[in-house]
Amino acid sequence: EFIDPDQFEQTTAMLMRKLATGGTTRHTIRVRTRDGRPLVWEVSSRLIEDTAGRPTGLHAICRDVTEAKRSETHLRLLIDELNHRVKNMLAIVQGIAQQSFKADRDIVTARRAFEGRLAALSEAHNLLTREHWGLVSMTQIIGDAVRPHGEPARFALDGPDLAIMPKTAISLALAIHELATNAVKHGALSNAAGQVAIRWARVAGENSHRLSLVWEESGGPDVHAPEHRGFGTRMIERGLAAELAGTVKIDFRSKGVVCTVDAPLPEGAE
Structure with a gap:
């Protein structure tokens, strides 16, 4: 409920690309608070892998950059x-x-x-x-x-x-x-x-x-x-x-x- 369909598609595409190529990515998305206020988040994420190189998790940091x-x-x-x-x-x-x-x-x-x-x-x-x-x-x-x-x-x-x-x-x-x-x-x-x-x-x-x-x-x-x-x-x-x-x-x-x-x-x- 806090993210619009187009922004959900963007985050899904970023996740799929990360699963395919690994590495660190950074992108911005638009979200909404519970009371409907629009915010802009900058999402930095890194794929966590086991010793065999298989994805085991995702480390993500979301930063509110609305004012910026x-x-x-x-x-x-x-x-x-x-x-x-x-x-x-x-x-x-x-x-x-x-x-x-x-x-x-x-x-x-x-x-x-x-x-x-x-x-x-x-x-x-x-x-x-x-x-x-x-x-x-x-x-x-x-x-x-x-x-x-x-x-x-x-x-x-x-x-x-x-x-x-x-x-x-x-x-x-x-x-x-x-x-x-x-x-x-x-x-x-x-x-x-x-x-x-x-x-x-x-x-x-x-x-x-x-x-x-x-x-x-x-x-x-x-x-x-x-x-x-x-x-x-x-x-x-x-x-x-x-x-x-x-x-x-x-x-x-x-x-x-x-x-x-x-x-x-x-x-x-x-």
């Missing part, structure tokens, strides 16, 4: 997950590098942009690592992303502390970084009086809740819409929209840039 096998499986999963994350991170860095170092860009400007984007990516990665790559705080992600760009008093953050998945957190951190960088260069953070309000909320939709997020600048110089969309703007409007499966729009209003996000509530934020 569980740890081994967990380690394999961690290695596979690490490999997956490293590949994803390298793909993100490659994309940032390709866009930052375009042929028509000044190398000094491109390098600064690249370093800033890597710093934002690194900050998000640090938070994800602290949270063991589980759900992370949306408030923390936004706060970390704007911190290098101005004093806390320049930013007004208002919204529920939603929990979001790692991939969404990275996309959001990079988008907020791009908005803040643009604000420092041309917008509300380019003078001493400008402010940035970042508001987000969980709103009721027809079938499920949605995420509404608004980045709104005020108190800066008059804004003029650029002649063409740069990498940062494209990454926000396309990349973040794709990650959230929603819409992202940047309005270059004369009194300040406004970025609005409307998307299904991210996984984990329910």
Whole structure:
């Protein structure tokens, strides 16, 4: 009753082989305790023979290796997950590098942009690592992303502390970084009086809740819409929209840039 038919067949085959060839064997089998808990045993056995070489008994030692096998499986999963994350991170860095170092860009400007984007990516990665790559705080992600760009008093953050998945957190951190960088260069953070309000909320939709997020600048110089969309703007409007499966729009209003996000509530934020 403590061993399944396939495991019984395995142990029988090992016994038959030992009777035929002798020697010492070691194998693992799955068994069950009386209360039904699964265990893994490592069975080491040696055939006992008389002086004429005839089998007279079997010396076997069974060792419970359940925890060791569980740890081994967990380690394999961690290695596979690490490999997956490293590949994803390298793909993100490659994309940032390709866009930052375009042929028509000044190398000094491109390098600064690249370093800033890597710093934002690194900050998000640090938070994800602290949270063991589980759900992370949306408030923390936004706060970390704007911190290098101005004093806390320049930013007004208002919204529920939603929990979001790692991939969404990275996309959001990079988008907020791009908005803040643009604000420092041309917008509300380019003078001493400008402010940035970042508001987000969980709103009721027809079938499920949605995420509404608004980045709104005020108190800066008059804004003029650029002649063409740069990498940062494209990454926000396309990349973040794709990650959230929603819409992202940047309005270059004369009194300040406004970025609005409307998307299904991210996984984990329910």
